[in-house]
Amino acid sequence: MKKNVGIMPYLRHEKTKLIITLPLIIITVFLEVSIPLIIKDILETDDIQGSLLFSKLLLLISIALLIGVCSYFSKYLLASVSNKITKDIQTETLLNIYKGDYVKFEKYKKGEVINRILDDTKAISQMINEIFPLTLSSFLYTISSIIILFTMDTILAVISVSMLVLYLISFSYFNKRIIKIFRQRVKENDNLMDSTNDIISGVKDVKLWKIEKNILNFYEKVQLKYFNSVFSLVKIKNLSKEIYSLIKTFANILLIVIGFYFVTTGLLNFGILVVFILYLNSLYTPIIDLFDAVNDYNKCLENLKRIFEFKDQNDNLNSNTKSKTFSYINSIELKDVTFSFGENKILNNISLRIEKNMSYALVGKTGCGKSTLLNILLGIYKPTSGEVYVNDKLVNYNEYKDICNFSYSILQDSHLYNLSLEDNINIFNNIDNVKNIISYKLNKVFLNELYSRRSDLIGINGKNLSGGQNQRLLLTRIFNKSNDFVVLDEVTSALDGETEMKLLDSIFEYHNNSILLFCSHQTQVLEYVDNIIRIEGGTASIESNISNGNKRREKKYGKNV
Incomplete structure (x- = not known):
């Protein structure tokens, strides 16, 4: 973890609540410490009257009530702080994922990403709600109790403290092993989450191929690794608690034997011995709590490392505002651009130029690098080498990735959200002057039949709609304020010929002044565009398509054009 990474900046924003919480915890501890002293006072009084006894009991009840009130309000305030901080970090983590290096993000498994955002952030809640107050209260209680024990009897106090040394040695031994096993459990949990996601996503294939047994065998292997790590963690935790309990029992036996000897020889009052044993037993609980808090803190640090790895990988990113390098796009040019995934070279010295008021179709065999080229043009992928020019001006990647401010894109993996149809449209809407934007x-996109269902949930990635309806719903996003660069990847593959042609007419009419780039195997698309870009062997060539019976130009200018 980076030195500047942590939750302290967030805690500073909640300092008022924390300042109120601190004295509440301190008051709670000192009230708890005072209870055995009041009991000692009662036991040491030889002739206690009924009214005095009643007042002492009333005092104990009042202290118990006050402890409950202070404890309630401190927990309430800490829960409020932890919920706010957890929510903020989850939101900022997602924001940084959206703005970050997509190639780096793709290396993570989906299950691991979900785990980090949801489960790892729970460590923040645990740290604020449990670890911080438990550590503070346990520390204060331990120090206070030790001081009181030494004021009662030095020899018994020394014996008690020596037992604490055994606690410390045991804790040191178990802590290292617990952290090691915890790391393994987190890793196996990520794998289990990802495997579960895979299996649920492939239900149709499992049913069609009747491979339930094979899939479940694979899943059980992943499950076994996870539950073995869980069992190992539980086993060593239970073993550590039994060792702590053994030390506590041994200390009690030793103190009772020595204490009774002191009482019989007149060196110690019986009431003091009783209170001493009460303090000692109550002392071991905060000691164990303190050790557990350190264990939990170390585990939380592991969780925080994972979440802040996402959150802080893009500290220097600019906000999603208009680029200072360019404020419009007339042309985009790639010169000798190469892109590789590790040792695998996808694109090799690509050079091409695309311009405003022109349309293009990107074609090539499956796996030739079309999607990679689109991702470079959209600023999602950073070229391994080569130069990128916008409006004939050389720009670096940090400048070029702001091209999203001037582009619309619908890709094959563009996502529909499990919201209503109208919410899916409104999320991407930037038109303010249309009265009924949903109907418009x-x-x-010729989806008028869905207007009556506009408030219905469409399901995860549009599962409640047909494939053609999904494609057209995605295309509603490009009918916004006019933009300079529009990229459409296989956006009509699920449509019939007539609907495809009407939709292409609508797209070309709306974005006739943009750089319009299609990636498609559909013949009709090729008949509409001005230029065809062919990808083959990792290189690109561009050819004019204007004289080849271009349907859009025939409609606009006549067949002789």
């Missing part, structure tokens, strides 16, 4: 956009 559905009309643009």
Whole structure:
């Protein structure tokens, strides 16, 4: 973890609540410490009257009530702080994932990402709600109790403290092993989450191929690794607690034997011995709590490392505002651009230029690098080498990735959200001057029949709609304020020929002044565009398509054009 990474900046924003909580915890501890002293006072009084006894009991009840009130309000305030901080970190983590290096993000498994955002952030809640107050209260209680024990009897106090040394040695031994096993458990949990996601995503294939037994055999192996790590963690935790209990029992026996000897020889009052044993037994609980808190703190640090790895990998990112390098796009040019995934070279010295008021179709065999080229043009992937020019001006990657401010894109893996149809449209809407934006956009993509269902949930990635409806719902996003660069990847593959042609007419009419780039195997798309970009062997060539019976130009200018 980076030195500057942590939750302290967030805690500073909640300092008022924390300042109120601190004295509440301190008051609670000292009230708890005072209870055995009041009991000692009662036991040491030879002739206690009923009214005095009643007042002492009333005092004990009042202290218990006050402890409950202080404890309630401190827990309430800490829960409020932890919920706010956890929510903020989860939101900022997602924001940084959205703004970060997509290539780096792709290396993570989906299950691991979900685990980090949801489960690892629980460590923040645990740290604030449990570890911080438990550590503080346990420390204060331990120090106070030790001081009181030494004021009662030095010899018994020394014996008690020596037992604490055994506690410390045991803790040191078990702590290292617990952290090691915890790391393994987190790793196996990520694998289990990812495997579960894989299996649920592939239900259709399992049913069609009747491979339930094979899939479950694979899943059980992943499960076994996870539950073995869980069992190992539980086993060593239980073993450590039994060792602590053994030390506590041994200390009690030793103190009772020595204490009774002191009482019989007149060196110690019986009431003091009783209170001494009460303090000693109550002392071991905060000691164990303190050790557990350190264990939990170390585990939480492991969780925080994982979450802040996402959150802080993009500290220097600019906010999603208009680029200072360019404020419009007339042309984009790649010169000798190469892109590799590790040792695998996908694109090799690509050079091409695309311009405004022109349309292009990107074609090539499956796996030739079309999607990679689109991701470079959209600023998602950073070229391994080569130069990128915008409006004939050389720009670096940090400048170029702001191209998203001037582009619309619908890709094959573009996502529909499990929200209502109208919410899926409104999320991407930037038009303010249209009275009924839902009806307007559905009309643009010929989905008027869904207007009556606009408030219905569409399901995860649009599972409640047909494939063609999904494609057209995605396309509503590009019917916004006019933008300079529009990229559409296989956006009509699920449509019939007539609907595809009407939709292409609508797209070309709306974005006739943009750089319009299609990636498609559909013949109709190729008949509409001005230029065709062919990818083959990792290189690109561009050819004019204007004279080859271009349907859009025939419609606009006549067949002789």
